[in-house]
Amino acid sequence: MNLLITALACLVAFMIAGLWASVAASLYHFRPGAHEADGPLLPMTLIKPVRGLDDGMRENFEAIAQSDPGRALQVIIAIESEEDPAAALAKEFKAAHPDRDILVLFTGPARGRMGKAHNMIEALPKAKHPRVIFSDADIKTTPGLLTGTSRAFSEGYEAIFGLPYHVYVPDIGGWMFRVAFNHNFSVAAALSHYLGLFHFAAGAWMAYTKEILERAGGIEPFARNIADDFAISDKIRRIGARQYLLHELVPVSETGTTMMEAFWHLVKWCRIIHASLPGVYFGLALCNPGLVSGALWLVCELSGMHVWLGRGMLAGFLISRSVAAFLQDRFAARRALPLWEYASLVVIDLGYLLFWIFGLRRRIVWRGVTYRLHSGGIAEVVG
Numbered sequence: 001m002n003l004l005i006t007a008l009a010c011l012v013a014f015m016i017a018g019l020w021a022s023v024a025a026s027l028y029h030f031r032p033g034a035h036e037a038d039g040p041l042l043p044m045t046l047i048k049p050v051r052g053l054d055d056g057m058r059e060n061f062e063a064i065a066q067s068d069p070g071r072a073l074q075v076i077i078a079i080e081s082e083e084d085p086a087a088a089l090a091k092e093f094k095a096a097h098p099d100r101d102i103l104v105l106f107t108g109p110a111r112g113r114m115g116k117a118h119n120m121i122e123a124l125p126k127a128k129h130p131r132v133i134f135s136d137a138d139i140k141t142t143p144g145l146l147t148g149t150s151r152a153f154s155e156g157y158e159a160i161f162g163l164p165y166h167v168y169v170p171d172i173g174g175w176m177f178r179v180a181f182n183h184n185f186s187v188a189a190a191l192s193h194y195l196g197l198f199h200f201a202a203g204a205w206m207a208y209t210k211e212i213l214e215r216a217g218g219i220e221p222f223a224r225n226i227a228d229d230f231a232i233s234d235k236i237r238r239i240g241a242r243q244y245l246l247h248e249l250v251p252v253s254e255t256g257t258t259m260m261e262a263f264w265h266l267v268k269w270c271r272i273i274h275a276s277l278p279g280v281y282f283g284l285a286l287c288n289p290g291l292v293s294g295a296l297w298l299v300c301e302l303s304g305m306h307v308w309l310g311r312g313m314l315a316g317f318l319i320s321r322s323v324a325a326f327l328q329d330r331f332a333a334r335r336a337l338p339l340w341e342y343a344s345l346v347v348i349d350l351g352y353l354l355f356w357i358f359g360l361r362r363r364i365v366w367r368g369v370t371y372r373l374h375s376g377g378i379a380e381v382v383g
Contacts, residue, residue: 004299015293019317025191028190029247031247040070043129044072044149047123047134051080053086054086060137060139065097067141078123079107091104117222117224121219127210130211133207139250139252145205145250157242158208158209158242159244161199162248163249165252166181166253176259177265189245205250206233217235222235225379274362274373296313297311321345363382
């Protein structure tokens with residue numbers, strides 16, 4: 001029993017140290033002074049793959065123009081069909097800016113490809129510039145993202161990524177998104193990048209030179225990957241591209257933030273991770289910090305041995321969890337959220353088990369299409 005308690009205590013201590021190291025790296029990387037200075041943009045093509053009408057889509061389109069006063073960007077809005085409800089909005093945006101290089105591209109049926117990858121594949125040959133940015137429809141472009149991307153390209157980087165960070169939405173679904181992304185995946189991103197352990201892009205904002213995409217074989221080989229951003233960036237990493245993590249966070253605003261919509265959206269991503277990275281998926285369950293510290297506390301209480309250690313380590317982790325999230329928001333993202341959200345993190349890891357269990361299935365519904373997921377994250381349309 002002593003050996004088990006010692007092992008669990010060491011694991012919890014390692015996790016607490018890892019949490020604080022991650023926060024320190026995040027605060028350093030996303031500090032205000034690290035933002036790239038303003039300057040003229042290199043000529044770049046911004047591709048927006050679109051399917052369906054997202055909340056705030058018109059504002060997201062307008063943010064592109066506002067962030068590019070020098071009109072350096074070619075903008076391609078790639079949509080499968082004119083019947084898509086987003087098509088009219090895209091055409092209105094183009095008409096409102098006749099002095100800009102904006103193309104509304106109708107890409108036709110996906111023909112077995114994933115919808116987003118299909119739009120990216122069809123849009124890429126229309127890109128006029130040697131540097132291409134892919135950005136999801138629910139992303140608001142900012143001047144800092146553009147200048148940072150331009151500067152990284154000018155310094156010779158071939159693959160440039162932005163870390164998505166969910167904005168405040170005052171309902172339970174918005175809270176679920178922020179907990180899942182901002183205070184889990186996002187906290188460790190900067191440290192992982194510095195250590196070379198995680199260089200995978202998020203589709204929210206990823207930019208490549210055309211040359212590196214050609215060396216990777218283009219986008220077509222990833223047309224059926226459910227997580228195309230992960231698949232593309234992993235191949236880019238393996239062929240030795242110079243990679244760069246931007247110093248500005250990418251603001252994300254999800255459409256559909258009721259509790260049930262958010263629940264099934266997060267379940268969908270659990271299933272995608274399970275199919276794409278099964279080893280990581282099962283490892284996350286075994287190394288869930290909240291569960292491990294809770295297990296240590298329970299073992300100590302039931303055995304009557306080192307009770308002070310179990311209580312102290314559990315309290316230390318829970319306090320660290322809340323304080324780290326507050327610091328991440330306040331100093332890396334430069335935003336403040338209601339204090340109850342940080343207090344809720346002391347119990348949130350227990351809820352992870354429910355998502356993990358639901359994530360064991362291999363079927364998802366995404367934008368009205370049903371997919372069966374296979375090993376390696378390959379998606380098969382089944383309905």
